[in-house]
Each structure stands twice: as C-alpha cells, then as structure tokens.
Amino acid sequence: MDYKEIEQEMEKTYDGISCKYLKMQKDDWEDKKYVNSFISYLKPNSSILDIGCGTGELLEYFSSLGFKTMGIDISREMVNISKKRVINSRVFKMSLYDVSKIKERFDGVVATFVFVHIPKEKISDVIKSINSKLKKDGIFFTVFTTSLKEGLQEEMLDRNYKYYAVNYSKDEIIGILEKNGMEILDVFSKIEINGVLTDIIISKKL
Numbered sequence: 001m002d003y004k005e006i007e008q009e010m011e012k013t014y015d016g017i018s019c020k021y022l023k024m025q026k027d028d029w030e031d032k033k034y035v036n037s038f039i040s041y042l043k044p045n046s047s048i049l050d051i052g053c054g055t056g057e058l059l060e061y062f063s064s065l066g067f068k069t070m071g072i073d074i075s076r077e078m079v080n081i082s083k084k085r086v087i088n089s090r091v092f093k094m095s096l097y098d099v100s101k102i103k104e105r106f107d108g109v110v111a112t113f114v115f116v117h118i119p120k121e122k123i124s125d126v127i128k129s130i131n132s133k134l135k136k137d138g139i140f141f142t143v144f145t146t147s148l149k150e151g152l153q154e155e156m157l158d159r160n161y162k163y164y165a166v167n168y169s170k171d172e173i174i175g176i177l178e179k180n181g182m183e184i185l186d187v188f189s190k191i192e193i194n195g196v197l198t199d200i201i202i203s204k205k206l
C-alpha cells in the first residue's frame with residue numbers, strides 16, 4: 001500500500017470508530033506528565049498545532065491552559081468531535097501530508113500516535129514539513145509506537161475496520177529531527193501508554 005492508500009483506509013477507520021475512540025479515553029491520561037514537559041518549554045499564550053488531533057484531548061488541555069490551538073485530522077468525524085469539544089480551537093479536516101500549505105507558524109507542534117500511520121518512505125518529508133511550521137526555537141512533541149504488529153490488520157476497537165501500523169525507533173526519529181536542524185531536548189524511552197510501548201521525543205527548532 002502506498003501512503004495515499006493508507007491514508008484513505010485510516011480516514012475510513014477513524015470515521016467509523018470515532019465514538020468508540022472518544023469513549024476509550026480516560027480523564028487521567030497516562031502521558032500527561034510528558035505533555036507537561038513539552039508545555040514547560042513554551043511561553044504563556046503560545047500557539048500550538050496538533051497534527052492528527054483525533055478527538056481533541058490535547059487541544060482541550062492546551063486550550064484550558066490558555067494556549068492558542070489549531071488541530072488538523074484526516075477524519076471528518078474526529079474533526080467534528082474535536083470542534084464540539086474545544087469550541088475556541090480551530091480544527092480542520094486536512095491531510096498531514098499538506099501541513100506545509102498552512103500559512104502560519106507555531107510556537108509548538110504535537111503529533112501523538114500519528115507516525116504509526118506514516119510509511120517509512122514518507123517520514124522524512126513529514127518531519128521536514130512539521131519543522132517548516134515551527135517558529136525559531138519552536139518545540140516539537142511526538143509520541144510514537146515502537147513495537148506494534150506492523151502492516152494492515154484488524155482494528156482492535158471494531159473488527160469491521162482496518163488499522164495500518166508502522167513502528168519507529170528513537171534513533172531513526174532523532175536522526176531525521178537532527179538532519180532537519182532540530183535539537184533534541186528530552187527523550188523518554190519504552191513508555192507504556194494504554195498498553196502500547198512508545199518512545200517520546202521533545203525537540204527544538206534551532
């Protein structure tokens with residue numbers, strides 16, 4: 001499958017499972033302390049772009065802290081949930097492969113559990129375009145899976161849909177970030193979130 005076919009499949013999946021995805025979220029989410037590390041690098045009133053914002057959990061949190069937020073997601077249903085949930089955030093249905101078309105730059109960008117749907121041949125381009133949307137000294141926060149079963153498989157929340165998974169190693173992601181002029185600030189390795197092993201990287205645009 002090429003990246004556009006994967007994207008179309010994921011759009012169908014997240015449109016279909018959006019309500020179940022929302023219900024699965026806990027109030028006391030496990031990655032909050034890492035999100036707070038990201039926030040600690042930002043000034044008050046900073047702007048944050050959430051790529052693959054899903055049901056708007058992070059947008060809601062950032063917004064409650066006074067940050068100016070924008071979210072994008074390929075799934076119309078996920079976008080609708082986010083819009084209703086975070087009324088003072090801008091949320092658009094948009095492909096992450098079109099991030100470079102966004103006109104403004106942000107103090108912070110987040111992409112959590114999104115690299116999992118990006119095939120290896122596209123990850124460099126995506127990170128490059130994320131970098132282009134950060135202001136100088138802007139901060140990028142990413143959480144990515146490291147040990148899921150890879151490829152197209154049954155979606156766990158609903159067997160009628162498919163899930164496409166790609167794992168990344170922290171060294172792969174660090175290498176691409178550094179090649180794109182990002183300084184690595186923090187790395188949290190082998191963090192289990194909702195039963196999935198992840199790595200978490202916070203980096204800064206130089």
Ligand SMILES: C[S@@+](CC[C@H](N)C(=O)[O-])C[C@H]1O[C@@H](n2cnc3c(N)ncnc32)[C@H](O)[C@@H]1O
Pocket residue numbers: 007010011014051052053054055057072073074075078094095096097111112113114117
């Ligand atoms: C596993 S969910 C993560 C949602 C949220 N970031 C979180 O941490 O809960 C992946 C999200 O990425 C979105 N997504 C997948 N492929 C995308 C693409 N090519 N462009 C934009 N969004 C995409 C999905 O619609 C879904 O909302």
